[in-house]
Amino acid sequence: MVSKESTIGIIGAGVMGKSMARNLQKSGYPINVFTRTKEKARELLENNATWKDSVAELAKDSDVIITMVGYPSDVEGVYFGSAGIIENARQGTYVIDMTTSKPTLAVEIARKAKERNIHAMDAPVSGGDAGAKNGTLAIMVGGGQESFDEVRPLFEIMGENIILQGDVGAGQHTKMVNQIAIATNMIGVCEAIVYAKKAGLNPSLVLDSISTGAAGSFSLSKLAPRMLAGDYEPGFYVKHFIKDMTIALDSAEEMGLSMPGVELSHQLYKELAEKGENDSGTQALIKLFEGY
Structure with missing residues (x-):
């Protein structure tokens, strides 16, 4: 007990x-x-x-x-x-x-x-x-x-x-589902911020408008503001996200599933890690889209 x-x-x-x-x-x-x-x-x-x-x-x-x-x-x-x-x-x-x-x-x-x-x-x-x-x-x-x-x-x-x-094992499979959902969402958040800036908008005001609508997500409401502030401290490490996506892709392959979105995110995060961002937070992905 x-x-x-x-x-x-x-x-x-x-x-x-x-x-x-x-x-x-x-x-x-x-x-x-x-x-x-x-x-x-x-x-x-x-x-x-x-x-x-x-x-x-x-x-x-x-x-x-x-x-x-x-x-x-x-x-x-x-x-x-x-x-x-x-x-x-x-x-x-x-x-x-x-x-x-x-x-x-x-x-x-x-x-x-x-x-x-x-x-x-x-x-x-x-x-x-x-x-x-x-x-x-x-x-x-x-x-x-x-x-x-x-x-x-x-x-x-x-x-x-x-x-x-x-x-046993169902918890880990559920976490893979979680990471699969985040993987492509992070790409979308980065592209959205870059687009807002290019269009001459105030990205903080844009986030105020879209975070509570259909586009809302943890990444948009919690990590996007860190991107705008240049805060790349790890709430979750790039290196660990790469590890998680590797597990998800391996597990998907065992089940005969194709995951093109996760494959793209995995590729981008590996590129980010190769640029020295292994120990940064996952929000550092924005650096790739802003051309460093």
Whole structure:
């Protein structure tokens, strides 16, 4: 039974993970934390989180383990092997991968976890840095109903739109749908801003008019203003969006689907990364359309 006395283990304290963990702390949950770069966890440690020197040590001392790392290879690294979560977590532990990763990997984690009586879920999120800070993330969950009900109080601290999409892997597939929708939308937002400027309009006023109409989207209302302000700080990294689109394209290929819009966006973001924008926010795509 997950309660306020349950210790939550956090692996990964980047842009998203740190804020999600901080909200759990503010709600009174004891936190264990491990990251490859200890400095990233400093704020959590200053607020009484307990540092663990390894994934294995954290796994042994936590009742619920939440992972929010970078790439599928990182997910594999923290879950599998003799020093990983599955080999070291106690029976009955809940493990929740909130990284955007491969649906097939989520299924593999759950299969191996079940062999050790560990409850595994995939629960990728959307909402960017602001959603993580404000606890308003959309959380897309794959897993069993009983496990979902048990950890839902934790999800409700980190997010608002929380939906169990189906069995393990369904959360990751839903996040792919999310990223597919964003991919071409970002191209449209950039083209719209460039057009507004070329037509001699005030792009800020244009956004005021169109953001609440049929063109409205998160990218238009939240990221377009950052584009106009020249603010390219990452709410979500270019490099991670490229990773997500790669997973989406690979998953689509496995299902026999063609994704020309995602393919174009993937190509443009790779070009952006090659120009040194890997660690910029996804809104930096406007630079390509403005010719740098």
